[in-house]
Amino acid sequence: MQSRYSLKLGKPFGIRVSVHWTFSLLIAWIVIISIGRGLEPVQILMHVLFIFALFFCVVLHELGHSLAAIKLGGNVESITLLPIGGMANLSKMPEKPRDEFIVSAAGPLVNIAIALVLWIYLFYIRQLDVATMEFETITRGNFLLLLMAANLFIVVFNLIPAFPMDGGRLFRSALSIRMSRLKATQIAKDIGQVFAIIFIIAGLFFNPFLVIIGFFILLGAKGEYEMIKYQDVLRNYTVKDIISTEYSELDIDDTLEKAADKLVKISDNGFVIRSGGKYAGILTKNDLINGLNSHGKQARVKDILNDKVESVECNKPLFEVYTEMQRNRQYILPVIEKEEFLGVLDLENLHEFFLIRKATQTTA
Ligand SMILES: [Zn+2]
Known part of the structure; x- marks a missing residue:
């Protein structure tokens, strides 16, 4: 509630x-x-x-x-x-x-x-x-x-x-x-x-x-x-089992217009943002839509980037992450270990992983 x-x-x-x-x-x-x-x-x-x-x-x-x-x-x-x-x-x-x-x-x-x-x-x-x-x-x-x-x-x-x-x-x-x-x-x-x-x-x-x-x-x-x-x-899986290293990227100086153009072509729940080639954060689909509404399409990614997005570590049990993401309505999270960005965890991938494992479990 x-x-x-x-x-x-x-x-x-x-x-x-x-x-x-x-x-x-x-x-x-x-x-x-x-x-x-x-x-x-x-x-x-x-x-x-x-x-x-x-x-x-x-x-x-x-x-x-x-x-x-x-x-x-x-x-x-x-x-x-x-x-x-x-x-x-x-x-x-x-x-x-x-x-x-x-x-x-x-x-x-x-x-x-x-x-x-x-x-x-x-x-x-x-x-x-x-x-x-x-x-x-x-x-x-x-x-x-x-x-x-x-x-x-x-x-x-x-x-x-x-x-x-x-x-x-x-x-x-x-x-x-x-x-x-x-x-x-x-x-x-x-x-x-x-x-x-x-x-x-x-x-x-x-x-x-x-x-x-x-x-x-x-x-x-x-x-x-x-x-x-x-x-x-x-039960037996952790974040590292489904960490995704194939994600859509944007530069922190890109305009929201460019981001919006890209958005319609991707299936991920957000973008990985780079600044000078280095990881700078995650821009979720929702953040982008809200940003377009409040800042207009000429604004830059850096104007709306939320630097308070939580991150997860590789060895965190997958079910724990799943329940947390569901509860907090998070659809994509960065996987960060010892301050190093390793990839993303997308709720969509997690659902697919579940369906595949479940299918192979019952036929095994
Ligand atoms: Zn009761």
């Missing part, structure tokens, strides 16, 4: 927590439904407060996953709240079946803990009598009891084995003990997609949010499976 569509709420444990703009649609939906039911403003306010309290529990759920992942060597960038729940953005995920099991279980365990605390408070300290309670609308009297029930619902719902939901991840990690991670992911993905279709069909009749969740599962399952396939194929 891109940050420009979300509002930052805070940074507990160094993890950026933000709420996506579509969350406001959920609030609007709640308000509209409440008005439709003829509720008083105070009652509507209680419903909205309940959603906030519920999503606070969702944040704690995601923090549960995140802190477990960090403890086991993973890396968590952010947590984003969507109308359908929370999403922790892990840039590095523990892969051992046992670790994955712990990380997946940690979220639902948080909700079990919250429900337990509320249960003790309501039934032992406040000695609530459920038989006399009203559940027509959310009130101060039933607020915490409903919050407890909602936390239990989150646990049950998340444990449905619909990969990539928590239950599906638990299922995959259990399968991974007996088979390869790729095979386990494939089975979990297939089952996840069956659930997704059930959710979508059921959602059409009962709840539009279930339809959205269904689509999220469909896309998420497919995306993660693709990622694992890449990981499986690229």
Whole structure:
């Protein structure tokens, strides 16, 4: 989720927590439904407060996953709240079946803990009598009891084995003990997609949010499976296996007009820029298009050259580079070792390398 569509709420444990703009649609939906039911403003306010309290529990759920992942060597960038729940953005995920099991279980365990605390408070300290309670609308009297029930619902719902939901991840990690991670992911993905279709069909009749969740599962399952396939194929390779020494070049004093003429004739994602024959940087296709827009075609390459482009080293594992390039939307990177320019790594070549290796792997 891109940050420009979300509002930052805070940074507990160094993890950026933000709420996506579509969350406001959920609030609007709640308000509209409440008005439709003829509720008083105070009652509507209680419903909205309940959603906030519920999503606070969702944040704690995601923090549960995140802190477990960090403890086991993973890396968590952010947590984003969507109308359908929370999403922790892990840039590095523990892969051992046992670790994955712990990380997946940690979220639902948080909700079990919250429900337990509320249960003790309501039934032992406040000695609530459920038989006399009203559940027509959310009130101060039933607020915490409903919050407890909602936390239990989150646990049950998340444990449905619909990969990539928590239950599906638990299922995959259990399968991974007996088979390869790729095979386990494939089975979990297939089952996840069956659930997704059930959710979508059921959602059409009962709840539009279930339809959205269904689509999220469909896309998420497919995306993660693709990622694992890449990981499986690229596992034994490093940058030096696909470093390209055939690339398009430009001089730092060339005009953008010349660069644009060349651009339409090449298939690379950018140019290697030379200054006095020596490597001076990489000009990506996007940088060039943006440069043409802002500086015009008579400007020189040096006027728009971004000198902050990252570089990679030869022995970096290919899958690691691949995930980073995907995440940062980088399509071409210079390969630099001990300050010497060795060639480029083009995402296009990486895809082709993957397809070729995969084809030869399955026929072997
Ligand atoms: Zn979860």
